[in-house]
Amino acid sequence: MTAVAVDVALLAIEAGRLTVLLVEPESADLAGTWSLPGRRVRDDESLDTTALRALRELAGIERPTLLLEQLRTYGAPTRDPRARVVSVAYLALSGAPLHPAPGPRPGPRAVVADAAEVLDWPPARFAYDHAAIVADAIERVRSRLEYTALATALLPAPFTLAALRGVYEAVWGGPLDPANFRRKVLATPGFVVPAPGPAVAGPGGGRPARRYAAGGATRLHPAMLRDR
Amino acid sequence: MTAVAVDVALLAIEAGRLTVLLVEPESADLAGTWSLPGRRVRDDESLDTTALRALRELAGIERPTLLLEQLRTYGAPTRDPRARVVSVAYLALSGAPLHPAPGPRPGPRAVVADAAEVLDWPPARFAYDHAAIVADAIERVRSRLEYTALATALLPAPFTLAALRGVYEAVWGGPLDPANFRRKVLATPGFVVPAPGPAVAGPGGGRPARRYAAGGATRLHPAMLRDR
DNA sequence: TAAATAGTGTCTATGAGACAATATCTC
DNA sequence: GAGATATTGTCTCATAGACACTATTTA
Structure with a gap:
């Protein structure tokens, strides 16, 4: 059976x-x-x-x-x-x-x-x-x-765009250009919204990063396409 | 059970x-x-x-x-x-x-x-x-x-690009621009190859269309994306 | 000839990627 | 100050869509 x-x-x-x-x-x-x-x-x-x-x-x-x-x-x-x-x-x-x-x-x-x-x-x-x-x-x-805003759900808010990029790099298994990643995320409506509060630097120094929270979007337009 | x-x-x-x-x-x-x-x-x-x-x-x-x-x-x-x-x-x-x-x-x-x-x-x-x-x-x-060359399998070879476009229009449910459709298909490697033999006009007249057959490709790069 | 369909050319907008340049932190 | 990281700017390339235009057939 x-x-x-x-x-x-x-x-x-x-x-x-x-x-x-x-x-x-x-x-x-x-x-x-x-x-x-x-x-x-x-x-x-x-x-x-x-x-x-x-x-x-x-x-x-x-x-x-x-x-x-x-x-x-x-x-x-x-x-x-x-x-x-x-x-x-x-x-x-x-x-x-x-x-x-x-x-x-x-x-x-x-x-x-x-x-x-x-x-x-x-x-x-x-x-x-x-x-x-x-x-x-x-x-x-x-x-x-x-195609979805799933990555923002994997992070505790507020998060930096570097942290969000880290999720993509972990799942896709390779480095992404910080500048281009940033532009793509911010150009996608509803993906992230700025969070209040000051920018904070990471442990190793560097310019402090602004913080963001998940925007309302579920589906991403335009999508965050991987290299083929 | x-x-x-x-x-x-x-x-x-x-x-x-x-x-x-x-x-x-x-x-x-x-x-x-x-x-x-x-x-x-x-x-x-x-x-x-x-x-x-x-x-x-x-x-x-x-x-x-x-x-x-x-x-x-x-x-x-x-x-x-x-x-x-x-x-x-x-x-x-x-x-x-x-x-x-x-x-x-x-x-x-x-x-x-x-x-x-x-x-x-x-x-x-x-x-x-x-x-x-x-x-x-x-x-x-x-x-x-x-994402695939499935449409060419739906047509008996040789076929015209108008016939191929007809498959897309039937499945997607709307008209497509003939000029842009043509350019996209021909720009996708392996999607179609020219078939020998003369061009033939349709029943209602018009310039005779060249004929094509399925190329070797299964996956399409770039894809034939629908409007969103 | 007119109408229809095939095919070409061109312009614009958008998005992706490479990479330089600048800003501001920790050590 | 040196190094690290964030952010902005700029350039190039590829693709999509709108649409004018030319080519060649049937009626």
Whole structure:
């Protein structure tokens, strides 16, 4: 009988790097691999609810995410060798750095891995087809940064444009020109608004930076396009 | 027990309009509504295979589509009032006009509806949540035309740029400037290549148009962006 | 000939990127 | 003052859209 599950790729930004939460599979014959937190869908549960429950039960995250959206559904007949499981993959994004603490009850071990490194892992280091799900999730969040104001939600207000640029650099994995980044952000209506209060310099000196808060916009026009 | 199904939105271009295939639901208590062709996923079947089978069994389409891709998965607990069914929605695109002929065996009635009109229908005219799936599918094919060379696959080669423009106008639902369209297409490497043979005028006269065939490209750089 | 359609030329606006120059902080 | 970072200015290039204009057919 075909079962339905939800697997969640939970991403966050930590120390200027994009990270992903991985857990040990519960099945003993998958020891040595890593997987995403996942749960079977209960009969009275929506798919989103299952995703939140997986994060709560397996990652100890209570009210997690700035973003929770479906990626796609994986249904190859043999993706789980033990039984037929169709899995709906989700992307979740946390506003705070992740702690590999699996909740109150003793649970499987969890790690927080660097997203760029994980993309280079051989697929066999993951359980099931979770290598593909992780790659999907990373690509999706990179794309979301282009077209939405999601990055402002990842920062505590007020923030500097350098901090906002740091989010883009962490997710996209490369440096951006500060001058051009600034001009693009300020030219996009509703992306950021100036915050009151004085400008503050960073720890290493330099001219103090003005502070901004999230503007009202959700979709960005024009978009913050990556180089192709 | 939760069941898994696949529903397919099959689109085509007919007489300059984007169309979608709808069938009568098999369940008697849904009489008076329209639905998308859908089937339960068999235990040994991939999701793509189920989608193709649904088209074959309910729409009489044997080797259908230029495009078959997943849209998203619908799993609200009460989306089917009779039982819990999680449905993986697919978009399919046919290169030939659709015929509302439900295959060799007697099956439910089918219609070919205009996509733009269907978007204005009240959701209750559809069974289940299929109004949302249809809207998803139309938006997806509009987007695919921006970033891929899909439109050339919809036309028999050789074709004129006016015919190619007709595909874009049908899917996007508005007129495009012939001069600017031409320049954009020819400036996109690999989109089209000149076809041998003479230029031919249309039925209503006018300067004969040169003919082109599909270039090798799949992804378009730069993309054919819609007005926002 | 008129109408229709194909194709070319040109002008303007916008956005992205490179990079120089200036401002103001920490050490 | 030296170094670091923020901010502004300027230049170039690519693309999109509006629209005038020319070319070649059918009726």
